[in-house]
Amino acid sequence: MENKQKIFDHLFTEYRDWIFRLCYSYTRSETQAEDLVQECFSKVWINLSSFEHRSDYSTWIYRIAANTCLMRLRKEKNNPIEYHDNLKDNSSEEKYEDKEEQSNVLYGAIAQLNEIDRIIISMVLEDVPQKQIGEVLGITENNVNIKVYRIKKQLKELLSKNNGYGKGF
Structure with a gap:
């Protein structure tokens, strides 16, 4: 368990910002992006023991993040993201x-x-x-x-x- 915690801490420190930016690019909301980051790393923690080292940790975590974002988007497909053009006419x-x-x-x-x-x-x-x-x-x-x-x-x-x-x- 102690080794799992060290690995998780390292992965969280290494990839947290990247995962946040990925999630933010989908949600355009810091709060929602933070929720997705937590969801991603919850999945990392749960599945860390079964990681088979067939790929790098980075590839594995990116896949988890991408799938988590896709699943969230599919759930919210009935509420599409709205784009508002807030640019001033300068x-x-x-x-x-x-x-x-x-x-x-x-x-x-x-x-x-x-x-x-x-x-x-x-x-x-x-x-x-x-x-x-x-x-x-x-x-x-x-x-x-x-x-x-x-x-x-x-x-x-x-x-x-x-x-x-x-x-x-």
Whole structure:
């Protein structure tokens, strides 16, 4: 039990922030993201003893987080995430100067993607290697490459609707 606690503490410290950002990209709510983080790590704790080391801990935890987010989204499918464009009508030079505002616009566009695409692009934004993304989702690395290309194209289109912001993506 003591060894399990040490491993869990290490995994929590190592991956908590990443899992939070992944969950936040789905919920756009700190409270809901924190709930999902707790749910993910509850599953990690419960299943830690049965971890078979067929993959890295990181791949295993990402898979748990992705599945937890997907399950939550499916449960809440009747209450879809609403995207509200809160951008002020400033001159084009002043728009998107603030990094936080850029981030909010990007997350707003990501929220409009389908569930799997949100998971993929969230991992890409976290610099997770595409091979590992494929392992987490159970698809080939080549399939991940194709999906990332299509997701970026879709995001560019969504962002371009927000006054040309998608040009640099």
